[in-house]
Amino acid sequence: MHRGKRSTRLILAGVIALCVLLAAAFAIRSTHMGARDEVGANDGGASGGGTSDADESAAPPPSRPRATRGAQVYVAPDGRAEGDGSKNHPWDLASALSRQSKVKAGDTLWLRGGTYKGRFKSRLAGTEGQPILIAQFTNERATIDGSLTVNGEWTTFWGFEVMNSNPDRTNERPNGVEVNGAHTKFINLFVHDCGNGFGFWSS
Numbered sequence: 001m002h003r004g005k006r007s008t009r010l011i012l013a014g015v016i017a018l019c020v021l022l023a024a025a026f027a028i029r030s031t032h033m034g035a036r037d038e039v040g041a042n043d044g045g046a047s048g049g050g051t052s053d054a055d056e057s058a059a060p061p062p063s064r065p066r067a068t069r070g071a072q073v074y075v076a077p078d079g080r081a082e083g084d085g086s087k088n089h090p091w092d093l094a095s096a097l098s099r100q101s102k103v104k105a106g107d108t109l110w111l112r113g114g115t116y117k118g119r120f121k122s123r124l125a126g127t128e129g130q131p132i133l134i135a136q137f138t139n140e141r142a143t144i145d146g147s148l149t150v151n152g153e154w155t156t157f158w159g160f161e162v163m164n165s166n167p168d169r170t171n172e173r174p175n176g177v178e179v180n181g182a183h184t185k186f187i188n189l190f191v192h193d194c195g196n197g198f199g200f201w202s203s
Contacts, residue, residue, distance in 0.1 A: 065135040065158040065187070070106030074137070077114035087112075093144075097122040106130030111160055113140030119147045119174065126154035128183070136160040147174040147194065153181045161190040175199040 073085035075096045083089040085102065093116045095101065096109055103109050105126040111134070126132035135158040136142040143161040150157070162176040176194035177186065180201050191197045 064138065065133060065156075067108040068106050068131070068133050070104065070108065070130065072108045072110065073103060074110045074112055075116075076112040077116055079112075093120055094118065097124060099123045103132060105132060105154070108133045108135065110135060110137040111140075111142035112137050113142055115143045115145050117145045119149070120144060121149045122152050122155065122181075124152040124155050125181075126152075128154060130154075131156055131183075133158065147176060147178065149178040150181045150184055152184075154183045155181065156185040156187065157189060158185075158187045159189065161192075163191070163193045164195075165193070 074087050074090040075093045076090040079090035079092040081092055081095040083091045085091050096103055097120055103124050124132050132155040145163060145165050148162050164173055173195035175196045176191040178199045
């Protein structure tokens with residue numbers, strides 16, 4: 001009986017020791033794999049030396065836009081066409097986006113917080129070297145209640161909301177953002193409750 005108990009204890013101890021060794025080996029292997037993955041992420045991989053297309057597409061844009069090198073001008077829900085585009089005398093959005101707008105290539109157009117009601121059309125045109133930025137002002141919430149049609153080019157739209165509060169769901173509703181302009185970007189927009197979110201067209 002004593003021999004049987006001792007044999008059982010020896011077998012049990014051996015099984016426990018084997019489990020411990022296997023767990024330690026797995027932990028060491030996982031550590032090496034994690035380190036290799038981290039190195040690959042930092043330097044583009046041990047063999048490639050660069051960042052893959054998949055890595056670039058996975059990288060999110062910055063959470064906040066940076067002003068361009070041009071002028072910084074402003075619009076507000078209570079802005080006026082005869083304003084000068086300053087913080088104290090902002091333009092209305094329709095005037096700032098129109099063909100007669102004073103916004104030039106390389107400028108930044110900040111949308112002050114509040115609701116802009118209507119169907120707006122942007123005819124602003126930047127250039128490849130001097131794109132225009134249209135963005136929600138820092139720590140404020142700007143909402144277009146209606147729709148936005150983009151006919152200009154080389155313009156980036158960043159961080160504001162486009163929606164349609166019309167409660168009538170029986171008639172066709174406009175697209176939130178209708179895009180006809182080339183070389184345009186749309187980053188971190190909130191588009192909802194519209195006929196479609198985006199419509200992209202090539203004329």
